[in-house]
Amino acid sequence: MDPEKPQKKDKKTAVLQGNEACAKAAIQAGCRFFAGYPITPSTEIIEMLSGEMQKAGGVFIQMEDEIGSACSIIGARWGGKRSMTATSGPGYTLMQEAIGFAAVTETPTVIVNVQRGGPSTGQPTMSSQQDIYQARYGSHGDYEIIVLCPSSVQEMYDFTTRAFELSEKFRTPVILLSDEVVGHMREKITMKPLPKDTGEQTRVYASSPTEDFFQGANSMVEGQLHDELGRRIGHIAPKSGEFINKICSKITDNIKEIADVEAFCMEDAEVAILAYGSVARSAMNAIKLARGIKDDRIKAKFRIVKDLFVRGVPATIQTDYSHLKVGLIKVNTVWPFPEEKIQELARNVDMVIVPEMNIGKYCREVKRALWDKTVISMPKCGGEIHSPNELLDRILEEVWCK
Amino acid sequence: MNELYEKYIKKESLPTLFCPGCGNGIVQFAAIKAFEKLGIKDELACVSGIGCSSWIPCYFKMDVMHTMHGRALPFAEGLKLARPDKKILIFTGDGDCLAIGGNHLIHAASRNIDLTVIEINNYIYGMTGGQKSPATPEGAVTKTSPFGSYDEPIDGCSLVAAAGGTYVARWTTAHPLQLEKAIAEGIEHKGFSFIEVLTQCPVQAGNNIFGEKSPVAMMARYKEMTYIYKEGMEIPEGKVRIGRIKHDTSRKEYTDKVLQKLEEKNIKKGQSNG
Amino acid sequence: MADITIDKACCKGCDICLSICPKKIFVRSKKRNDYGTNMPEAVNRDACLFCGMCERLCPDGAISVRKTEEEKEK
Incomplete structure (x- = not known):
């Protein structure tokens, strides 16, 4: 066999639902921890990953609520596993505090929001783009966040992969803001293999410990404003202001690289x-x-x-x-x-x-x-x-x- | 400074933010003693929520996660599932664990996941300045129950034992030796361990509930109002049962169950780490 | 004789050690700790039983009790 020729294994095509494509992409992007709670219209992601994740040697857990899901993926990331959760509507509202926590502790993680009509229980089976501001301003306080918005099943696949890359690089939670139409639509997609790992990935971070747990680094993950060692600085006004600026500018300064x-x-x-x-x-x-x-x-x-x-x-x-x-x-x-x-x-x-x-x-x-x-x-x-x-x-x- | 204390505590973060005479420091030292006894500093991580008690691990020289109010357990569950080979210790308070985090506590206990929870019960919300907590005795006057608390207090130990936790104990700060032993036992126990510690809060609970501000008097009172339970004993009327309440080694632990299932299906855990 | 040290930087002057010691070795002194309260002082050190309760019950890890050389020989 000619090694130069792209082998069949490298490029796969399939007809998938948006939610399924997201699940497949997560596993390919190295996600090895998924916690979730069923909610329409994102349920297919948790359904698919419940088996696929374990088959890939990862962890799947159905938590007691969306708050628990969002919290446990942050915990798992500090345990050294790339992690993700998926939700919709009210579930996304419940996750907001944890998203703020991930932003302030600079935890890379991916949260998928398959939007449905709101407010409250709203329109569970209908599509909307009403969470566009919540994705940006959902948690209290000032922070910047990366939000990707797919419009096709192929993009659902590609953007999930990119979400993991961006979150690891910029040490930030990344929101994949899909919607019911994209989530439930079936299209033919090409599943491209990931580009080869080019060694040590550069990290852009503001002022937090970045070593995973159990590496002997004594990482201190702190929800209060903190310095590079995780010590709280919330009671010192100038340092706190500096921290907020840093955590926002790490995203806004790199907008050229992020923007698509x-x-x-x-x-x-x-x-x-x-x-x-x-x-x-x-x-x-x-x-x-x-x-x-x-x-x-x-x-x-x-x-x-x-x-x-x-x-x-x-x-x-x-x-x-x-x-x-x-x-x-x-x-x-x-x-x-x-x-x-x-x-x-x-x-x-x-x-x-x-x-x-x-x-x-x-x-x-x-x-x-x-x-x-x-x-x-x-x-x-x-x-x-x-x-x-x-x-x-x-x-x-x-x-x-x- | 005490040598052991120096070994486990980040000196630059001192003094601790606890008020003089606060029982949290005693629990902190008991935990340190337990770590030393087991010699597992590198195999252990601490997770805590919000509140006075949740500040205990923040001074430890180890991997620590100081998380959101009431959510220490889901964070710890994620960490434990990602690293099933390590031990996780959770410091939480009565409000953190029984009020806002009550649902997580029930579910973590019913999963019987290998975590050790130290619930520090001072009968009151200390950090916010003395409001009623789920453990506040009925009729107690606090900042948010001016005519006396209407709610009956929640017994964390009974709750966890009923939900399926497999190691349940209760001690007070007046029993530091037993507490240290219980923490060590809890960490070693494979399954969900829950240790409630009755601690004195001389500033908030002392003023509002017990009517005495001296930490020593409060500790003496805790000794008086508790009764060390041993199998087959009856607890006298009006006394709080302390000691080891439940120790069940027959129930399977959650991560073990997962690993066993994967083995059956011929899947290697962590085949390709992300 | 026991070598008892009380760390000025850690002590908050809660007086737990005063009443908890079975031999009443600690007394309140006029010395101030860094926290700004009165510190205890260890007197009558010969009476120490090395029970370790002061170490365990000090909420700030300020007390350290060590055996002196001659005590170790005993």
Whole structure:
């Protein structure tokens, strides 16, 4: 056999659900501890990992609640095992204190939030993007966090792997902010093997012990503000301020490395759609529709249009969008907010539409970054994703009104 | 400074934040004595929650996790499952363990996971300034029960014994030798060990509940109000039962159960460590 | 005679040692510890039984009782 040729084993394709892809990726990324509590719509992750994790020689435990899950993954990480938990809606709210603890103690860990409609029990079986702020500001106090937002099953797989890499490098909890649509969708994906380990990984940390337990380093993991040896400094104002700045700047200073923003058809675009998560799929199709791009999935798109016709929205089908020069800015790392990248990509457009499955939260950040452009929020609550025609109609409307 | 104390305590962190006469220091020294007796400093890590009692391990020269209020047990469970070969000691208080962390305590005990919990019961919330705790006696006047506490106190030892903990003991700070022995026994015991220590809080509980501020008088009172239980004995009316309450070696420990199952299925533990 | 030392930096002056010693070796002195309270002082050291209760019950690990050379020979 030719050793140069990529072997079948290296590249595997499969049709998987988003949640399953996340579970598979976690094991491949070296996650060896999973604690969880069943909650719709993230249950498939815990179901799959209950067996797979143990088969891979790792630990699986179903905890008594989400608080316990979030706490035990932090404990396990200090025991030297890469760890992860997955949850949704109310479970994610329960985990907030532990996320703050992981941020202040600089514990690398991954938390998957498959978003569902809220508040409270809300819409357990419907999708939403309502946790976008909670992912960033959920725990009390000041801290920075990395949040990745996948929009396809392939991205669910890739971003889970990246989440582990980022969390280890920047010694921080990383949130994988998926949603019900991505979590329950089945798509064909390619499972790429991990790049070979290049020896000692560089760590970026602010001011905490970094040695795992039982290495003889006498690591002191302290939830109070602390110095590099874990001694508390919470009662000394200048040192505490310095600590907060350090813990935030370790993320914000490396934003160039962390930020992942994709652009489609932005070269000549006059109007941009800025989207993240599952809404970005719809936006992508909207752009293909307007630009007349045909690909394998164009048939699927037509089906969507036909669907709309059946449901009694015939007007949208006859509309001609071909004169619209629309582009897409797809934000993959929603937090830390990739301000510079968005500014750079949206440099030449006049108008930015921000469709979201919430009351228009992320748009506030976009408005702040693109203060000199017309930024239009396009919220949609209720659990349904924006259709491509809906997006384009709104753009038409806005362009005409201008 | 005491030689043993010097060996286990981070000198630069002294003085401890405990008030003069606080029983936490006595428990701390008993734990140190137990470590010395077992000679397992490197095989041990401490986890604690929030409260006065949870500050005890923060002065130890070893791997320590000072975590969230009530959540010491899940943190410890994660650590234990990641490193089943090591011993974990948990310091927690009556509020930390029985109020906010009550659910975790029940579940950890029912799993019979190999952890040793030292629950330091001073009958009150000390750090926040003397509010009612789940262990506060009925009728006691505290900052949050101005007309006397309405709740009946929760007995941590009975709770853990009922939930499935396999080593349960209760001692007071007036019994330092027995306490030291119990801690050593608890660490060595393979299974969930729970040791409740009645300690004096001369500042908060002393003022509000017992009406005496002297730590010595409080310790004498603890000696008086307790009765050392031995098998077949009856506890006199109104006395608190102390001593070894439960010691069951027949129940299987959680990590053992997991490892055994994996062995049956031909899976090697920690095949590829992440 | 026992070699009893009380660490000024550790002691908080709680007086537990005063009443716990079966031979009442400790008395309150006018010396102040770093905490700012009155420190105990060990007098009548010959009476020491080496029971170790003062070491065990000192909440701050301030007391250290050692046998002197002549005591070890006994």
